[in-house]
Amino acid sequence: MSFDHWDEIRTAYQVARMGTVSGAAEVLGVHHATVIRHIDALEGRLGAKLFQRHARGYTPTEAGQDLLTVAAQTDDQFTQLAGRIKGRGDEVTGELIVTSLDALSPLLVPSIGEFMRRHPDLRVRLITDQRLFRLEYGEAHVAIRAGKLPDQPDNVVQPFFTQTLRLMASRDYVDRFGTLETGNVEDHRFIGANEDTPRAPYFVWLNANVPPASVYFRVSSMKAAKAAVQAGIGIGFISDWDRDGTDDLVEVLPPLEDWSAKIWLVTHMDLHRTAKVQTFVRFLKDQVKDWGVALA
Amino acid sequence: MSFDHWDEIRTAYQVARMGTVSGAAEVLGVHHATVIRHIDALEGRLGAKLFQRHARGYTPTEAGQDLLTVAAQTDDQFTQLAGRIKGRGDEVTGELIVTSLDALSPLLVPSIGEFMRRHPDLRVRLITDQRLFRLEYGEAHVAIRAGKLPDQPDNVVQPFFTQTLRLMASRDYVDRFGTLETGNVEDHRFIGANEDTPRAPYFVWLNANVPPASVYFRVSSMKAAKAAVQAGIGIGFISDWDRDGTDDLVEVLPPLEDWSAKIWLVTHMDLHRTAKVQTFVRFLKDQVKDWGVALA
DNA sequence: GCAAGTCTGTGAACAGGTGCACAAAGATGT
DNA sequence: ACATCTTTGTGCACCTGTTCACAGACTTGC
Numbered sequence: 001m002s003f004d005h006w007d008e009i010r011t012a013y014q015v016a017r018m019g020t021v022s023g024a025a026e027v028l029g030v031h032h033a034t035v036i037r038h039i040d041a042l043e044g045r046l047g048a049k050l051f052q053r054h055a056r057g058y059t060p061t062e063a064g065q066d067l068l069t070v071a072a073q074t075d076d077q078f079t080q081l082a083g084r085i086k087g088r089g090d091e092v093t094g095e096l097i098v099t100s101l102d103a104l105s106p107l108l109v110p111s112i113g114e115f116m117r118r119h120p121d122l123r124v125r126l127i128t129d130q131r132l133f134r135l136e137y138g139e140a141h142v143a144i145r146a147g148k149l150p151d152q153p154d155n156v157v158q159p160f161f162t163q164t165l166r167l168m169a170s171r172d173y174v175d176r177f178g179t180l181e182t183g184n185v186e187d188h189r190f191i192g193a194n195e196d197t198p199r200a201p202y203f204v205w206l207n208a209n210v211p212p213a214s215v216y217f218r219v220s221s222m223k224a225a226k227a228a229v230q231a232g233i234g235i236g237f238i239s240d241w242d243r244d245g246t247d248d249l250v251e252v253l254p255p256l257e258d259w260s261a262k263i264w265l266v267t268h269m270d271l272h273r274t275a276k277v278q279t280f281v282r283f284l285k286d287q288v289k290d291w292g293v294a295l296a
Numbered sequence: 297m298s299f300d301h302w303d304e305i306r307t308a309y310q311v312a313r314m315g316t317v318s319g320a321a322e323v324l325g326v327h328h329a330t331v332i333r334h335i336d337a338l339e340g341r342l343g344a345k346l347f348q349r350h351a352r353g354y355t356p357t358e359a360g361q362d363l364l365t366v367a368a369q370t371d372d373q374f375t376q377l378a379g380r381i382k383g384r385g386d387e388v389t390g391e392l393i394v395t396s397l398d399a400l401s402p403l404l405v406p407s408i409g410e411f412m413r414r415h416p417d418l419r420v421r422l423i424t425d426q427r428l429f430r431l432e433y434g435e436a437h438v439a440i441r442a443g444k445l446p447d448q449p450d451n452v453v454q455p456f457f458t459q460t461l462r463l464m465a466s467r468d469y470v471d472r473f474g475t476l477e478t479g480n481v482e483d484h485r486f487i488g489a490n491e492d493t494p495r496a497p498y499f500v501w502l503n504a505n506v507p508p509a510s511v512y513f514r515v516s517s518m519k520a521a522k523a524a525v526q527a528g529i530g531i532g533f534i535s536d537w538d539r540d541g542t543d544d545l546v547e548v549l550p551p552l553e554d555w556s557a558k559i560w561l562v563t564h565m566d567l568h569r570t571a572k573v574q575t576f577v578r579f580l581k582d583q584v585k586d587w588g589v590a591l592a
Numbered sequence: 593g594c595a596a597g598t599c600t601g602t603g604a605a606c607a608g609g610t611g612c613a614c615a616a617a618g619a620t621g622t
Numbered sequence: 623a624c625a626t627c628t629t630t631g632t633g634c635a636c637c638t639g640t641t642c643a644c645a646g647a648c649t650t651g652c
Contacts, residue, residue: 077369
């Protein structure tokens, strides 16, 4: 159906360009006997003469000239392709796919915006989905993951920062129920997670230390949890970096070690070395300082 | 500068198309180990990863997708090229270059016109030049030659027809000088060739049998010779097929064997088998019957 | 959850292609 | 007209790249 040996076309192309087998052989860096054999094989395969042989060299026939023009285009496109691929490693363009926890979006998105301002040719796709996106299938370039250190062999994992949380309630709630320091756990109303076996360490702590009966409100996102706390529904976890509209809230217990969650920056081994991923990862780790969170 | 191994791009193309090394190997008709080595070599040469390897196969990276689109175009163009080259052998299109003696143009051109009417896609270039065009350099597809049988090894030569000539003069001339049958050669006025050593057999005969003093008019073309005869300048050769405006001329001597010139149809070995050349040559030999000339 | 199937990956035997040396033929320059 | 140079063409030794066989890892169906 389609051609079997593209190299032979390349050889024939150089012969047509140079006009001689010897010249083509020198350009191609092979012996002239090889060139002759390539041409013979190609002609045999096509069932048509591509060149007229004479003592001064090879002159292309009609078919040979046709091949010349086609192969010239191909050569052009391949050189351009090679240039693009080689060059692409050094520039930050194209698409960057980042998968992250939705909870971190308020933190992450402004930083990504700043990154895009520095690299105008970059298109970004931020995926915050329940399901785990697999870097090895090329579904994402960079993943921001929480929890235990992933042990995927092809992934290069580096610590991003440590997310510490504050257990808070509204001033209104404290007026009615007091803080945890003053009262019993059983007398309080907690905001928990929908999942029975949550992976977040603070919810693990909650499951372990708070009876289910005291959990009056269960949510799926940190955003909902924060809103619930602000509404005075109960005691809930709020990220330490989330200072927006938390002035009216009070900490009902000093932070515990058990609540802190390590956040990891994960890239695929193959993509980690590329400039696009590298600069993005470095930029993100720089931003951490401005976020006012604990470094990992 | 440009790519060294086009076959590797072809391999990578199939891998990108199929998604797996094994699938590509089957399509390419090689072992899958070969495919892996090609990809590895190509990636090493480009300095960039083209695919992400995982247990379900190879998924192309950004660079791999770029290669996919480029190589798809290439594959298309190569298949089209092969189709054109293979098909070209069966059809009579493109350009047909014929080199001939200018003297035969009045005979040849109408026939070529008829041939072109049968093959509308054919463009023809008729070269009637002093210098000999060399078929082995692809300068012409078909050559019409006179004289001795050429012995070029790569040329396939076949007899076309035998050009016989008539030695004629105007009625007016005969009234003044008589014919050759009635008078001496020395008393006549001949029309000869400019060249000292003419290749045409009838001029060779003229040189041998007519003293230079009797040659009063020398020309470079048969057309000029005919005009000279018609003007009553002297005795000259006119092709036997040339009946146009020769009614007022009289033959001053019956045709001799020495005057006849064999006309050859010459093609290059490589091109002789092609349908374009074949049909043209056959058509020409058919036309000979209508020309009213002696078959060779 | 286990087994079958599919995929990638790698070291060793093998073979097809490559390079080499030499020959022949035509072109070129003196 | 001769010698020199360039070019194509070919048989043989060698080496690169291919095939083969096997292993390992993951996916998938039962």
